[in-house]
Structures are given as C-alpha cells and as structure tokens.
Amino acid sequence: MTLYKVKIDRRFLIDLCLLLIGVGLYALSVHIFVIPNTLASNGIAGLSIFMNFVFNINPFVTVLLVNIPLFIFGGKLLGKRELLLSIAGASAMSLWLIFFETLNISGVQYNHLIFAGISDGILSGIGVGIAVLSRGTLGGSLMLSLIMEKHLKIPIDRVLLGVDIIVLLLSFMTFLALPNFAVTLLSCLIFSKVTRFVGRKNYRQQVINKLKYNILRK
Template identity: 60%
Template sequence: MTLIGVKIDRLFLRDLFILLVGVGLYILSIQLFVVPNAMASNGIAGFSVFIHFVFGINPALTFFAVNIPLFLLSWKLLEQRELLLTIPGALAMSGWMMIYEAIGITGFQMDSLITVGIIDGILSGIGAGLVVLSQGTFGGSILLARLFENKWKVQIDKTLFGIDIIVMLLAVVTYLALPNFFVTLLSCYIFSKVTRLIGRPSYRQQILQKVGLIKNESNCSCTTNECSCSN
C-alpha cells in the first residue's frame, strides 16, 4: 500500500508509533511542569503564548497561522515521507492534550524551579528527539529546524535553541519573571541538546565516543540520520 508515493509498511508504522509516543512525552512535560510552574513554552508554542499576552489572540490560532507557511515551505524542502509523518504529528499535539485532560493529568508545582527546568528539558527533549528520530515533525519549531537542517545543514539543536532565545526575550520583556526566564532558558538549552542526542544517531555516537562508552572506530561512517561501522 502506498500513499502520496510513500510505502506504508512495517517500517513506516514503526516510525509512526515512535512519532506518537514522542509527541505524547513532549505534551506530558508541558502539562506536568511548564504550565503549573509558570514557565514559558519553547519554540513556536511559546511565541503563540507571547502573542496571546500582548494582543489577546488565541494561542491555537497563532500556532496554526505560523504553521501554514512552514507547511507550504515543507512541500518543497522535505521528502514525501517526512511530510506524511508530519500530519499525524501535528494532529497528535491536540490529541494528547485532550487525552491528558480527560484522565485528569494537570501537573504539579515544585519548590525548586531549577529542578523543574532540568526535568522538563530532559523529558520534552526525549519526546522531541523521538519525533526527529521517526523522521516526522509536529510542526512549529521542530518543523522549522528540519527545514533549516535540510536546506542549509544547520544543526537541529542550534536552530531550536536560537528560536527559543528569541521567544524567551519576547516573554521576559512582557510577562515572564526573571527567575522563570533563566530557568526556562536552561530548560530550552537542555531540550535542544537532548533532542539532537536522541534524534540524531551520528551526534549520539560522537558523544558516546567522547565519554568513552564506545570506541572511536576509524572505519565508521555517519550521515545526518544514522551511523554505520564495518568490522
């Protein structure tokens, strides 16, 4: 079976499953840590919150409006398989929110904001990393980072953190308290690095080599998405 030229096989279904799990973890982190502890959201979602605070526009509308040109660009710059996985990824964002609300997951406050930032950065980074690993996106900053990576070879963590810095600066001059700003910035940095660590096997292998967990084989070759070594 094929859809828009993409073969729907076991590999595709596996990647779809990884994508949905990744989106679920990303939204879970927002529900558990970001919202109840008054931290700013990262990426395009955070920009939507800023627009809501300044102009009173529903964040969902802003997120949708920003994603329209990104999706139009992606038709030319992303592969068909990536596009096909992006659609359920974007829909899963709202789906997981409704699921968590239905089962009563509302999050909790913690005394240490730094702990909140570290946990959020790790958990949301794992989720986003799984999305990247699946070769899909859920729109927003992940989609923009994939476009920058495909077109200009900009490393995905640099794009994510660059977007987050802009969003955080907008937030801190309007509604975000300074302690929350610095903790959110820490969370965004961790998020960007964990996303790349999980989503990019080549980067993961480099890190494991640096810490001595695997040997540095001279006959290993790496691409953006994967590494392979011959014996």
Template identity: 35%
Template sequence: MKKYFKENLLITIGILLTAISLEYFFYPNNIAAGGISGLALVLNKIFGISPGLILIIANIILFALAFILIGGNFGGKSIYASFGLSLVLWLIEKYLSPTAVTHNLVLATVAGSVISSLGIAMVFSQNSSTGGTSIIAKIINKYLHLDIGKCLLITDFIITILAIYTFGVDLGMFGLISVFLIGSMVDKFIEGFNVCKQVFIISSKGEEIVKYILNEVDRGCTVLDGTGGYSKANNQIIFTVVNRRQFIKLKFKIKEIDPRAFITVNDVREVLGEGFTMLEG
C-alpha cells in the same frame, strides 16, 4: 507494514511524552522552553487561548507558509507529528485539567526537559519532526542564508525574550535553561537509539558463523581471508554490524561454535545502508 507500524508507534509515543512535559511541567509553571510551544504559552498568558488550539492554528499557518515559500517537502510523518502533538495537547487541556507535578522550578525545568528531549528524539529518530520553529528556521535559512542551527537559535531566543517580557526575568531564564538542556539531550538520546555494534570475528569456523549471521541474526556480513601472524594458520575474518539485542545473541552463538574465536567490538553511532537507515532517507 511492520516497519510502518513501528515508525508510527515510536512517533506517537514521542508525541505523548512531549505533551506530558508541556502540560505537567512547563505550562503550569509558566516555563516557555522555546519553540512554538513556548510561544503558545506566552500567547495563552496574554490572550487566554488554549495552548493546544494555538499550536494547531500556528502549524496550519506555518505549513501553509512552508509550502508557498520553500516547497514544503516535509512528508506525511512530520505533518502527523506536528498536528498530532497539537491535538493531544488540546485533548489533555479539555478533558484532563492538567496541573503541575511539581512547583519547584528547578525540578520542573530538569524533569520537563528530560521528558521532552526523549519525546522529541523519538520523533526525530523516525525522520520526522513536530514542525514549529524548524519550519521558521528553514524559511529564514532560505532567504537570509544562515545556518539552520543559527536560525533555530534566533527563533528560540526571540521566544525567550517574549517570555521574559511576559513572565519576568526568573521564569524567562528557566525557559532559556530548558532550551539549552533540550538541545543537548536530544542529540544524546538520538545517539542512544542509533547505537549499533561493529563486530570483527576471527575464527577457523568462519563458514558456520557466517551462516548463523545470515540466516538467524538476519544481517549481512563481509568475509576476508586472513593468516595468523604468529601461528601462520588460515582463518576467516568476518565483519558485521548488528544492534545490541542481536549482538548478545551472536556472542553466545560464537562461544558455542568456536570458543577460541577472537572478537573485537566497537560502538557505532550511525549506520547507513541496506538493513539500516537508507542513504536516500
């Protein structure tokens, strides 16, 4: 239950950040930063329909097509994220009358891209997505056999061309810059969420350290018997992977148990298995 609450809380925060970037940075400045949200801005300019309403209709159509054409194995979290974003956008437009935080196009592009990237990364980190062009990309992938990344690039490029036609070259190019900024920053943010510490501990008091890792840190570990190359002393080599908060806790405890312990620490970008992201997830 706690894990379910945490996942949905992070998805909700990600939805809110993405909505803020769209309604207070991109939309008021006519910056179409790719995706269905960019297409919604173009259609809003042409037909005067609320972008939030366009997103709701677009997601209904896209999910229906996905279920018909590719089976639609997206899960409840992706449905929640995609329609949740559409609903939040519609509510902001209806009740808050959003205006641009800045009309400086460079600042709006950079700030909007950073906020949007963080929001999208939070959603992606919970094995969810906001739908939109990712669904179109999967359909193209199935029938044209192109890589997903190339399919996403194709859909975003088409939307950018529409934005250039609708808003002019300058605004269209800012939208293209934002597409590339978001694409690169999302990966960096996701890496930041997933970074853990890979720890090797060599100590003569290994049993006490292992007990602390298992009972207090609540992580697993692997223990190997070792012999010092110079001292010939028998030691235990303990291998474990912990998150950053747990590592701080573990480091201070090791100092208390065995000040002479030898520790090596490495950052790891992704951990799969029990206690972390399961392989089948």
C-alpha cells in the same frame, strides 16, 4: 497502500508509532512540568502564548498561521513522507494535551523552580528526539530545524535553541518573570541538546566517545 503518494508500509507505521510516542512525551512534559510551574513553552507553543498575551490572539490561530506556510514549503523541502508524518505529529500534539487534561493528571510542583526546568528539558528533549528518529516533526520550530539542518547544514539543536531564545526574550519583555525566564532558558538549552543526542546517531556517538575518553584519562 499509498496515501498522498506515500507508501504506507511497515517502516512507515513504525515511524508513525515512534512519532506519536515522542509527541506524547513532549505533551506530557508541558502538562506536568511547564504549566504547573509557570514556565514558558519553547518554539511555536511559546510564541502562541506570547501572541495571546500581547495581542489577544487565540493560540490555535497562531499555531495555524505559523504551520500553514511551513507545511506548504516543508512538503517541497522535506519530502512528502516527512510532510505526512509531520501533519500527524502536529495533530497528535493537540490530541495528547486534550487527553492528559481529560485524565486530570496532576502536575509536579517543585520547591526549587530549577528542578522543573531540568525535568522539562530532559523529558521534552527525549520526546522530540524520538520524534526526530521517526523522520517526522511536530510542525513549528522542529520542522524549521529539520529544513535548515537538511539544506543549510545547521545542527538541529542550534536552530531549536535560537528560536527558543527569540520567543523567550519576547515573553520576558511582556509577561515572564526573571526567575521563570532564567529557568525556562536552562530548560530550552537542555531540551535542544537532549533532542540532538536522542535524534542524531552521529552526535550521540560523539558524546559517548568523548565521555569514554574522559573516563579512561582519569
């Protein structure tokens, strides 16, 4: 069976399941850590919040306007299989958020805001890292990161963090309070590193080897 000239085999279905799980974890982190603690979202989600606040543009419209050109060029730069998985990932993001909202899962509010940032960075990083393992994306900044990593050899975590910093600065200059900005920046840093650790085997092995070396030295 093929779809969009992509073979729908066992490997594809396994990757699709990984992608859906990863997107689900990312959406869960947004629902239970980001929203209840008034943090800014990273990537395209953060940009949509900024555009809604400053220009009163519906977040869905912003996501659509950013993703359409990325999907058009992404199909040529990443390949049809990755594009098909990315369409599924981008669609799943909205569905997961609606699902968690319907379940009425209560968020976690911390007495110290920094713990919300750390929790979000770890959980969302694990989720997106799993999505990277599937060789799919959620669209937005993750798709851009994979394109730049593949063609310009720029590590995925650097691109993710660079996009997040730009979005955060825009948010800070308009509506985001300083403590929330600082905690969200920490969350984005953790998110980018955890994403690369989970999603890239070579980087994961480098980190583990370095930890082993430091432990043996002691």
